Amino acid sequence: MAAIYSLYIINKSGGLIYYKDYGSSGRMDTNDSLRVASLWHSMHAISQQLSPVSGCAGIELLQADTFDLHCFQSLTGTKFFVVCEPGTQYMETLLKFVYELYTDYVLKNPFYEMEMPIRCELFDINLTQAVQKDRVAFLGR
Amino acid sequence: MAPVAPRSGDAIFANVERVNAELFTLTYGAIVRQLLTDLEEVDEVNKQLDQMGYNIGIRLIDEFLAKSNVSRCVDFRETTDVIAKVGFKMFLGVTASVANWDADGTCCSIILEDNPLVDFVELPDNCQGLYYCNILSGVIRGALEMVSMKTEVTWIRDVLRGDDAFELQVKLLKQVPEEYPYKDDE
Numbered sequence: 001m002a003a004i005y006s007l008y009i010i011n012k013s014g015g016l017i018y019y020k021d022y023g024s025s026g027r028m029d030t031n032d033s034l035r036v037a038s039l040w041h042s043m044h045a046i047s048q049q050l051s052p053v054s055g056c057a058g059i060e061l062l063q064a065d066t067f068d069l070h071c072f073q074s075l076t077g078t079k080f081f082v083v084c085e086p087g088t089q090y091m092e093t094l095l096k097f098v099y100e101l102y103t104d105y106v107l108k109n110p111f112y113e114m115e116m117p118i119r120c121e122l123f124d125i126n127l128t129q130a131v132q133k134d135r136v137a138f139l140g141r
Numbered sequence: 142m143a144p145v146a147p148r149s150g151d152a153i154f155a156n157v158e159r160v161n162a163e164l165f166t167l168t169y170g171a172i173v174r175q176l177l178t179d180l181e182e183v184d185e186v187n188k189q190l191d192q193m194g195y196n197i198g199i200r201l202i203d204e205f206l207a208k209s210n211v212s213r214c215v216d217f218r219e220t221t222d223v224i225a226k227v228g229f230k231m232f233l234g235v236t237a238s239v240a241n242w243d244a245d246g247t248c249c250s251i252i253l254e255d256n257p258l259v260d261f262v263e264l265p266d267n268c269q270g271l272y273y274c275n276i277l278s279g280v281i282r283g284a285l286e287m288v289s290m291k292t293e294v295t296w297i298r299d300v301l302r303g304d305d306a307f308e309l310q311v312k313l314l315k316q317v318p319e320e321y322p323y324k325d326d327e
Contacts, residue, residue, distance in 0.1 A: 075206050076287045103204035
């Protein structure tokens with residue numbers, strides 16, 4: 001069973017509002033994760049412009065030798081992306097599910113300020129459960 | 142992965158957690174009452190309700206998109222249709238209809254036959270200027286702003302003021318393009 005390395009959420013202006021790494025490979029310090037987030041935000045925007053397909057919504061999957069990067073952007077501009085072992089399945093479903101968790105446990109928290117870093121314990125707990133390997137496989141069914 | 146089909150308002154409404162309708166209605170009533178006590182002026186209360194609705198709307202839109210699986214609407218007509226058929230059903234359990242389109246398709250009315258917010262409400266004489274459900278117009282305005290549509294939402298008809306239905310006029314002012322500014326001077 002393939003593993004998830006890390007998960008990022010970027011707000012619509014490109015700021016990293018959530019970062020979590022799982023396991024030892026691909027671990028990054030705070031500066032690096034911020035850098036990845038803003039790089040990805042810009043690349044995503046540029047890819048929309050460069051794409052030969054009209055109405056392109058940006059990169060959805062980046063495949064590299066050592067990792068896959070799956071990205072989901074909501075219609076409101078928030079981006080969710082996950083870095084995982086090459087060939088990991090059901091990542092689109094997982095990202096959709098993370099979006100739902102975000103709407104439930106982050107946006108509905110009256111003390112969460114929009115566009116700011118996410119510090120919500122309930123979100124953390126539910127996310128941890130969702131990312132557990134057997135749960136991801138379950139989502140795919 | 143195959144795109145997931147949009148879900149109907151009924152299907153979502155059946156699946157989300159709900160609270161007792163009476164609790165909801167009474168809570169909203171208590172809020173309006175408290176605002177009237179605090180702000181004294183009816184106009185100020187209208188403004189405050191609209192602002193509260195706006196704050197709800199900018200957050201609620203994401204839940205709507207996440208749970209309904211609707212994709213990008215092609216035009217404003219489709220947008221208002223989705224609000225009336227899916228949005229109202231999902232969050233309030235009622236369906237609304239869309240009518241009174243203007244010629245260029247930027248202004249229409251959302252008509253609510255049934256409105257759970259007003260189940261026990263009678264407007265007293267000293268509150269005649271109050272738009273009791275003004276929070277709803279704020280919600281729609283806030284939600285649409287997050288998907289780059291600037292709108293103006295106003296009440297045309299209000300059962301509490303003696304009309305036969307609730308009618309909200311939604312007017313599209315500006316569609317903000319989602320592209321990033323590429324020039325330095327923008």
